[in-house]
Amino acid sequence: MRTIKSEVTVKRKIGSALVYIFVIGISSIIILLYILLFMASISPELEGIIPKKFSLSAWQKVLTGDLQVPGAEYQYPNLYLVMGNTLILALSVAGAEVFISSLAAYAISRFKFRGRSTLLGLILVLHSFPAITLLIAVFYILNMLGLYDTLIGVILVRVAFDLPLAIWIMKGFFDTVPWDLEMSALIDGCNRIQAWWKVLLPAVRNGLMAVLIFGFLSGWGEFVFVLTFISSQKYWTLSMLVYAFTSGEYFYVDPCITATVGIIYMLPVVVFFLFAQKYILRIQIAGKGIA
Amino acid sequence: MQRTRRTKVRLGALWAFLLPSLMLIGLFFFVPVILTFLISLTDMDYSFEWNWVGLANYIRILTDPWVPKILSNTFFYVSVTLTCFNVGLALVLAIATTHINEKVGATIRAIWLLPRITPPAVYALLWLWATRREASSLFNWVLGLFGLPPINWKLTYPWLIVILVNGFVGTSFGMIIFTAALKSIPSDIIWSAKVDGASTFQVIRHIELPLIKWPLLFVTAYQTLSLLTSFEYILLTTGGGPGFYTTEVWALYAYDLAFRQYGGTAYFGYGASLAVFLVIIGIIASVTYLKVFRFRELMIEPKIEVK
Numbered sequence: 001m002r003t004i005k006s007e008v009t010v011k012r013k014i015g016s017a018l019v020y021i022f023v024i025g026i027s028s029i030i031i032l033l034y035i036l037l038f039m040a041s042i043s044p045e046l047e048g049i050i051p052k053k054f055s056l057s058a059w060q061k062v063l064t065g066d067l068q069v070p071g072a073e074y075q076y077p078n079l080y081l082v083m084g085n086t087l088i089l090a091l092s093v094a095g096a097e098v099f100i101s102s103l104a105a106y107a108i109s110r111f112k113f114r115g116r117s118t119l120l121g122l123i124l125v126l127h128s129f130p131a132i133t134l135l136i137a138v139f140y141i142l143n144m145l146g147l148y149d150t151l152i153g154v155i156l157v158r159v160a161f162d163l164p165l166a167i168w169i170m171k172g173f174f175d176t177v178p179w180d181l182e183m184s185a186l187i188d189g190c191n192r193i194q195a196w197w198k199v200l201l202p203a204v205r206n207g208l209m210a211v212l213i214f215g216f217l218s219g220w221g222e223f224v225f226v227l228t229f230i231s232s233q234k235y236w237t238l239s240m241l242v243y244a245f246t247s248g249e250y251f252y253v254d255p256c257i258t259a260t261v262g263i264i265y266m267l268p269v270v271v272f273f274l275f276a277q278k279y280i281l282r283i284q285i286a287g288k289g290i291a
Numbered sequence: 292m293q294r295t296r297r298t299k300v301r302l303g304a305l306w307a308f309l310l311p312s313l314m315l316i317g318l319f320f321f322v323p324v325i326l327t328f329l330i331s332l333t334d335m336d337y338s339f340e341w342n343w344v345g346l347a348n349y350i351r352i353l354t355d356p357w358v359p360k361i362l363s364n365t366f367f368y369v370s371v372t373l374t375c376f377n378v379g380l381a382l383v384l385a386i387a388t389t390h391i392n393e394k395v396g397a398t399i400r401a402i403w404l405l406p407r408i409t410p411p412a413v414y415a416l417l418w419l420w421a422t423r424r425e426a427s428s429l430f431n432w433v434l435g436l437f438g439l440p441p442i443n444w445k446l447t448y449p450w451l452i453v454i455l456v457n458g459f460v461g462t463s464f465g466m467i468i469f470t471a472a473l474k475s476i477p478s479d480i481i482w483s484a485k486v487d488g489a490s491t492f493q494v495i496r497h498i499e500l501p502l503i504k505w506p507l508l509f510v511t512a513y514q515t516l517s518l519l520t521s522f523e524y525i526l527l528t529t530g531g532g533p534g535f536y537t538t539e540v541w542a543l544y545a546y547d548l549a550f551r552q553y554g555g556t557a558y559f560g561y562g563a564s565l566a567v568f569l570v571i572i573g574i575i576a577s578v579t580y581l582k583v584f585r586f587r588e589l590m591i592e593p594k595i596e597v598k
Binding site for chain 1: 302305307308309311312315316318319320322323324326327330335339380384387388390391395399401402403404405406408409410411412413415416417418419420421427428429432433459467491513516517519520521522523526527530542545546549550559562563566569570573574576577578580581
């Protein structure tokens with residue numbers, strides 16, 4: 001009896017060890033990729049992920065903002081200009097999504113009107129609809145509106161495509177706030193706007209945070225719209241710069257510089273990943289994720 | 292009480308709340324759907340002239356020598372990425388991480404979120420970097436440890452890169468949905484099975500898998516559509532190459548025809564006719580999710596997750 005039991009435990013232990021090895025093994029590929037990028041930014045010579053030399057010259061060069069290689073054929077925009085554009089894009093998208101989606105979600109959650117359920121169904125359908133397939137028509141519209149090659153154009157399209165998900169997240173939060181809370185604020189002498197500002201918004205702050213982070217990451221990482229709707233270098237964002245560095249005509253000769261720009265581009269993402277994971281998880285489950 | 296309150300609310304206020312959303316949704320969803328159909332009936336280019344050509348673009352799809360290749364590429368890309376990663380690995384990771392130490396499991400799942408929130412351009416850079424042709428690149432260095440010669444991965448195995456890049460991003464979605472579903476299984480069912488002598492494998496096979504049938508179907512359907520219509524990571528890594536259309540998929544072909552013709556001609560009309568197929572599939576699929584998969588319920592569930 002005893003031998004059988006111990007045999008089972010041994011088998012169990014081997015089994016669970018194999019599971020650990022597999023899971024940790026395959027997940028460490030991801031970690032390795034990020035370590036590799038970091039190492040590449042501080043070492044001009046790598047063997048796999050092991051640095052053979054150490055140098056901060058790439059960081060020194062990148063932080064001056066001037067990416068130009070002496071005698072190089074192509075002009076690169078100033079890094080700080082590109083970072084500024086990316087920040088404007090990310091903050092505008094985040095701000096607009098929070099503002100517009102909470103307005104709509106509030107109306108859907110609190111107002112009774114004809115067509116409410118149709119609107120809800122529509123938002124859900126749109127949320128799973130692959131908007132990227134509409135790119136050619138969107139290009140036509142932006143051109144008609146005179147918004148081709150402007151950051152505003154990119155911001156508008158990004159916000160529009162993210163809205164169904166953002167509205168859905170916010171509606172879920174408004175739904176959980178009991179009417180009594182607003183009522184008591186009104187009875188205590190607040191007007192509607194005060195009740196909204198002082199009672200309702202604090203009650204949905206988790207939702208506002210989730211949408212804010214979602215919007216920021218969505219704008220911060222945006223690539224296809226910038227590539228398609230922007231032609232002037234003065235409106236480039238970091239995604240365009242990294243893409244240009246790694247492909248075709250703008251190929252950058254010094255890989256350390258490319259890696260360093262990549263690391264800088266990753267920074268806000270890492271911060272959110274470390275400190276705001278619960279919101280990111282929330283958005284992931286609510287929909288197709290950030291991408 | 293509520294009724295009197297609601298009737299007090301003026302229609303104007305309602306419109307003020309909804310108007311920004313309705314305008315953006317109208318301008319960038321509804322108008323483009325109609326426009327895509329209309330443009331597909333023209334031979335529009337950068338001059339934006341509406342020259343109606345009837346169904347010429349659709350006839351061109353039938354005679355385009357590249358279309359069979361692109362169709363089989365698309366089928367290969369979607370089915371392999373889906374089975375190996377977006378559903379396959381997602382399921383394996385969800386089951387594995389819920390059966391091991393909880394903290395380790397949660398950390399592993401968090402790691403898989405990283406590719407999803409990394410800017411696509413950087414994420415693609417990571418893979419391009421790891422698979423460079425130099426002997427010192429990550430992939431070749433590992434090969435070297437086993438005494439194998441370096442490989443020019445992008446040129447020799449472009450599909451491997453495309454599938455790995457998309458797969459490592461795509462896994463997290465299914466993984467999270469499956470994990471949530473597995474965690475919602477009442478533990479007394481599993482305990483009673485274990486008391487009756489069921490092994491972990493039997494518990495997975497006979498209790499857990501049947502109980503997450505719906506999420507499994509949902510993720511499969513949803514990710515099929517995502518893979519079918521997204522081209523961002525292919526554009527960033529192989530760009531559809533090497534050579535002619537080696538890793539070009541339908542969505543990327545439509546994009547390339549419209550926006551990446553270096554000769555200067557933009558085939559908006561022909562590109563739109565290819566996009567029309569994706570738009571139709573997208574509309575049918577999204578409506579189906581709502582009806583069949585009770586999307587509503589799936590979407591409400593996660594509220595529990597924010598602590």
